[in-house]
Amino acid sequence: MKMKSFLLAAIFIFFANTAMLSASSVHESATDAQQQQAKPYEPKSIAQLSATFLERTGIYAMLFPQEGVTNGHGEEMTLFEQSTGRVIMFAIIFLLFYLAIAKGFEPLLLLPIAFGGLLANIPIANMTSDHGMLGIIYNMGIANEFFPLLIFMGVGAMTDFGPLLSNPKTALLGGAAQFGIFGSLIGAAALSQYTGIVDFSLQQAGAISIIGGADGPTSIFIASKLAPELLGAIAVAAYSYMALVPVIQPPIMRALTSKEERCIVMPKTREVKRLEKLIFPLIVVMMIALVLPDAAPLMGAFALGNFAKESGVVDRLSNEMQNSLINIVTIFLGLGVGSKLASDSFLVAETLGIMVIGLLAFAAGTAAGVIMGKIMNKFSKEPINPLIGAAGVSAVPMAARVVSKVGAEEKPGNILLMHAMGPNVAGVIGSAVAAGVLLSIFN
Amino acid sequence: MKMKSFLLAAIFIFFANTAMLSASSVHESATDAQQQQAKPYEPKSIAQLSATFLERTGIYAMLFPQEGVTNGHGEEMTLFEQSTGRVIMFAIIFLLFYLAIAKGFEPLLLLPIAFGGLLANIPIANMTSDHGMLGIIYNMGIANEFFPLLIFMGVGAMTDFGPLLSNPKTALLGGAAQFGIFGSLIGAAALSQYTGIVDFSLQQAGAISIIGGADGPTSIFIASKLAPELLGAIAVAAYSYMALVPVIQPPIMRALTSKEERCIVMPKTREVKRLEKLIFPLIVVMMIALVLPDAAPLMGAFALGNFAKESGVVDRLSNEMQNSLINIVTIFLGLGVGSKLASDSFLVAETLGIMVIGLLAFAAGTAAGVIMGKIMNKFSKEPINPLIGAAGVSAVPMAARVVSKVGAEEKPGNILLMHAMGPNVAGVIGSAVAAGVLLSIFN
Amino acid sequence: MKMKSFLLAAIFIFFANTAMLSASSVHESATDAQQQQAKPYEPKSIAQLSATFLERTGIYAMLFPQEGVTNGHGEEMTLFEQSTGRVIMFAIIFLLFYLAIAKGFEPLLLLPIAFGGLLANIPIANMTSDHGMLGIIYNMGIANEFFPLLIFMGVGAMTDFGPLLSNPKTALLGGAAQFGIFGSLIGAAALSQYTGIVDFSLQQAGAISIIGGADGPTSIFIASKLAPELLGAIAVAAYSYMALVPVIQPPIMRALTSKEERCIVMPKTREVKRLEKLIFPLIVVMMIALVLPDAAPLMGAFALGNFAKESGVVDRLSNEMQNSLINIVTIFLGLGVGSKLASDSFLVAETLGIMVIGLLAFAAGTAAGVIMGKIMNKFSKEPINPLIGAAGVSAVPMAARVVSKVGAEEKPGNILLMHAMGPNVAGVIGSAVAAGVLLSIFN
Amino acid sequence: METNLVLESLKFMVLGMGVVFLFLYLLVLLMQLQAFIVGKFFSNNNDSNTIDTKKSNDLDEKRRIAAIIGAVMQHKK
Amino acid sequence: METNLVLESLKFMVLGMGVVFLFLYLLVLLMQLQAFIVGKFFSNNNDSNTIDTKKSNDLDEKRRIAAIIGAVMQHKK
Amino acid sequence: METNLVLESLKFMVLGMGVVFLFLYLLVLLMQLQAFIVGKFFSNNNDSNTIDTKKSNDLDEKRRIAAIIGAVMQHKK
Numbered sequence A, B, C: 001m002k003m004k005s006f007l008l009a010a011i012f013i014f015f016a017n018t019a020m021l022s023a024s025s026v027h028e029s030a031t032d033a034q035q036q037q038a039k040p041y042e043p044k045s046i047a048q049l050s051a052t053f054l055e056r057t058g059i060y061a062m063l064f065p066q067e068g069v070t071n072g073h074g075e076e077m078t079l080f081e082q083s084t085g086r087v088i089m090f091a092i093i094f095l096l097f098y099l100a101i102a103k104g105f106e107p108l109l110l111l112p113i114a115f116g117g118l119l120a121n122i123p124i125a126n127m128t129s130d131h132g133m134l135g136i137i138y139n140m141g142i143a144n145e146f147f148p149l150l151i152f153m154g155v156g157a158m159t160d161f162g163p164l165l166s167n168p169k170t171a172l173l174g175g176a177a178q179f180g181i182f183g184s185l186i187g188a189a190a191l192s193q194y195t196g197i198v199d200f201s202l203q204q205a206g207a208i209s210i211i212g213g214a215d216g217p218t219s220i221f222i223a224s225k226l227a228p229e230l231l232g233a234i235a236v237a238a239y240s241y242m243a244l245v246p247v248i249q250p251p252i253m254r255a256l257t258s259k260e261e262r263c264i265v266m267p268k269t270r271e272v273k274r275l276e277k278l279i280f281p282l283i284v285v286m287m288i289a290l291v292l293p294d295a296a297p298l299m300g301a302f303a304l305g306n307f308a309k310e311s312g313v314v315d316r317l318s319n320e321m322q323n324s325l326i327n328i329v330t331i332f333l334g335l336g337v338g339s340k341l342a343s344d345s346f347l348v349a350e351t352l353g354i355m356v357i358g359l360l361a362f363a364a365g366t367a368a369g370v371i372m373g374k375i376m377n378k379f380s381k382e383p384i385n386p387l388i389g390a391a392g393v394s395a396v397p398m399a400a401r402v403v404s405k406v407g408a409e410e411k412p413g414n415i416l417l418m419h420a421m422g423p424n425v426a427g428v429i430g431s432a433v434a435a436g437v438l439l440s441i442f443n
Numbered sequence D, E, F: 001m002e003t004n005l006v007l008e009s010l011k012f013m014v015l016g017m018g019v020v021f022l023f024l025y026l027l028v029l030l031m032q033l034q035a036f037i038v039g040k041f042f043s044n045n046n047d048s049n050t051i052d053t054k055k056s057n058d059l060d061e062k063r064r065i066a067a068i069i070g071a072v073m074q075h076k077k
């Protein structure tokens, strides 16, 4: 205790004496500090040194924001963005940490994204600039949309198309759920057109709408292409709502189906030959080549991963895609996306709009999937439990699990998991197709 | 069934109605589409939208090739390259998939190369451009010859020079087999000089000739330096023929040796001290430094991997080189090389020439190795089975295994594997030296 | 034996005949060789070919150094640097290999650094140029200070702050040891001011002084920012002295403490809650954000790794940071740093100065830590064994082990390891703070 | 002249959902065709899954340990 | 006018060591505050270390093998 | 004047094969020299292969399990 007081006193006196002496010189030299970069060091008194040091503390930068301070990209920041904005962002980031760790919200991406955001909001450090750690990562693989493709390749190598191949027509459920994308496109357009809150361009509305596809890498890929300025908000919304699938979906599923429909037992699926699984990714990529080349990067990477896995002759490589490579890229993707959580990029009215639209998109996609399930159940020979339509939003494999859980609650012993995996993986393809259509429109 | 017809009808009617309405406007707007990139989106009718979409389908681009369409590097593509060429390439690529998966042709590289080729030939997508996935990979590590070096480092960390150290003079067999390189150099030159089929420059002939070295990374390294335009064909030829070693070599080995020679039993090799293995990579790299600095990148990377392994104190790093790192680089190397399988790069007369020369190169290298084995057997005190000369082409460890198999067929119980590993790894050094000489000539 | 003589004779005669014929033409064409890059190949006689080849051997380049030969960066090299300098560097590098392998001197970094140095000193090959393997690596992650941060992230993911959290005030010992940094700063300044041996600028002195922080990545990060021209010497000094901790520290520790002090038994530490470990990296990064943003990249990366580990929800990622990712980066970091061991960068008087100052820095840091331990022991309620102050220099976990060993020698059964880990990890933070202060001064 | 964003978005939806359904419908047909062909011409039972090799190796390892220990036990008795 | 390097370095030392100690001292205070708060409000025993999962799995694996073999042995007798 | 490609290639072959053989021959000599020196001066048996550490650890692990189970078995009897 004695020691503490002693040290504390000594340190504080030292700083009080030196720093205060030069308090007057602080404000004048503020802008000079920005330009000193190239000049050789000039002798200073300890008082001057301390003053200069004080100016370069984060707390000073946040308490006394200056006109003309720029962000990592040379754009001027408002006084709000330099001060209160950062505080708000820190609060949002701690909330994200809490959600990721305590609530298990897609921690593999939300945790690195939030940490990237934490670093991006540190004043003075300018870590999002081209020479900063986050900027280097962003330019390495997000500005050029490379990292989301690598993630997609790894996801492809983890995906089993067996359930879809054993019951092909459930793919259509993964199509219906894409109403989530186009519904939110219209939502974003309407919000922009009929309210004064936000002013989205069509490209921006398109980028936002992909949240409804419930595929993180697809969202990031499209946002980076069509509206990089909204990347942070879109990624956070996409992953947050994907984590909320077990909360968002069940009420909608129950509201749109009757008890009888929810209890439908589906017949056991046929066994799928290895050759079918092997050829499937080639069919997908050839169809993309012929019909929708704009989706070629996304589906190409995805099919590559899946083909490597199913080939059975390059296990070294497909294991690599599923492990070290996707892990490394996930770290970098998260940090790079997080760099867009800097207060000046994130604290805009658009972010709020994106959050609202994203929620609606998930609800719309779920509803469309379930309704399509009802229609197909009417027309199909074999019974189809409409609940599995909800899995069409993708969010693999969470949505399929939610379907299985809701189904088992209604009729214990009715295991819908494998049946729901079909629309679930088809939803990934459906979202990529929808994304490709938007890209082709804006190209 | 009902459902199917219903959906099919609905979709087709929709497209027929909208797309046909604007069929006339398609051709006029074709070139405009190329320039629209930067312009903001302008409202379109559904008919126009559908027409624009149709124009951006791959099947449209292949059925109606246009003058002035460019590849990823801004070079104009012929109508053939845009249409039939792509179809031919898809066929070749599916053949490569078949060979890699069903026949086990070096799948670790041929599969990613072929998939890269598949993506490279998708129309419209332009994935080989500097902003496309394949182009990014190509520029990341192939244009600057970085990836082949990393592969070589990993191969070095996997290579055991014990068999060579226990019987040093077998290294000369790995020298003789390099006649494959220079024989094919002369072959390429002759083909170019005396026929009208191809017109190789000396640099190009040099790049092609390295196929005879039977080392994938060396071939890619040299091709990337001397003739990047031939990279795709050279890599495909190199890996295909390496996979064909068990087919190409045995007849030549049998034709050039007598039954007695093939039955020669070689004495048991002496045990090698760890210190010898540790010093060996340093000897190699110092010799390269003094005699042939042009081979320094190749042999330096190789020796680094080997030294890391043999040092025994950086197992973390040498395991990394042999596993995750080489896996990641293999994926990227394959895709990057595959980008050179675009129809406009690959479907040229040169490719056919390269294939023929590559085959001859392997045969010539094998023959030279075996003949050198016969000569050494004459002059040497200890008996040398001339079959092991065939392993001098490298293609580690396949060629050594082939030697062992042929030897065991002639005289069951005669295990030549360890004896063949000496010339086998010496062949890697020999090829790198030969490559270095060519680089030094053209520098 | 016969065969040997035969071959040797044949080869030597061949070379003697051809090369000597054109000996006269060698010198004239020396400078032309530098410019031929772009020109097409022109026919040459075998004699000319051999002569040109001879000129491009390393041994020729070292025996007959030429005026006007440039290093990888286009700067002219002296005749000494081209010839004897390289020989000296090879000797130094073999010494480093010996230390790394036989003596266990931090082999994970010294081995790749030394191998990078070996490659960097190969004449003609110019592997440190922007197009060479080492240059590519250097530009990829050292010029922009990215690799040291990734290493720091991995180290963060490996660090357990439990011992520090269980006895917080031992952090101050990690502060005192930073006198090593500022002591060596004064030392470097004095050496420059009062002797004619070296002429360090203040920036250079600052970069050198961080050696006293006993943190490899921090040293490389700061050197790369403030004085990249000294990077090689600084990194070699930092890692060499870190390896020498068990030799340098014990005599100083014994000289400054009494037998009674060395025998002090410290009370068992309290158990630390997981929540404390989880929040700690956030506390550190927020303090850096508020007080010292210039240290944000270093401490941010470190805290990210630690937070990922302690979160317990992203084990995939934290394992990746601790394994594949840090291994890959270590290989590249070592090679990139090694590129600064080229004779023209390393063989300067400054290197000698750096070595001397580095040694003093370690001694000063150790002494300051121990003295601070004595002071704290006087003022603190609970007894503090001053030996643990020596662990404050960081060099995790070597210094803590040395403390434990010295303590156990004095009083068998007195296990100081856990108590020493507190100052040990605090030393990492302390060094990063000191580094941040220097960066803030020179910004 | 101002663009009506909502109107444009509606058009995009018509095109987009059309393409999504067309694409997936074609995919369904191809999957059914493939299943038919594979079932007809490749109905041999060579569905050995190469990918599980490592897993089974692990199991083998454990079985081997168990066997060895069993033998040791036998011997001791 | 020449810069006196040693003098400047001395000033840097004063500033630098001051900041280092200030920083670490604040950190000590925050660690103590944290320990107090966590100890007071989160004193439940949910300190299950998620990180050791893999390790314990390994152990479990071994225990299971041991148990299996034990059972086999019992059976053989 | 045209370059005769074949003639040039032949010259390259002479140079190239010469260098390849020279290089490998020197390497053979150095390997023999090395074997001689190492055999003479470092003939102690410290050829412990550091690289197999992990493998042997694994084995140790298994041996330990076997030993433990053995002990347990003994105890049960």
Ligand code: NA
Pocket (backbone or CB within 6 Å): A212, A213, A214, A215, A392, A393, A394, A395, A427, A428, A430, A431
């Ligand atoms: Na989706």
Ligand code: NA
Pocket (backbone or CB within 6 Å): B212, B213, B214, B215, B392, B393, B394, B395, B427, B428, B429, B430, B431
């Ligand atoms: Na070879």
Ligand code: NA
Pocket (backbone or CB within 6 Å): C212, C213, C214, C215, C392, C393, C394, C395, C427, C428, C429, C430, C431
């Ligand atoms: Na330190």
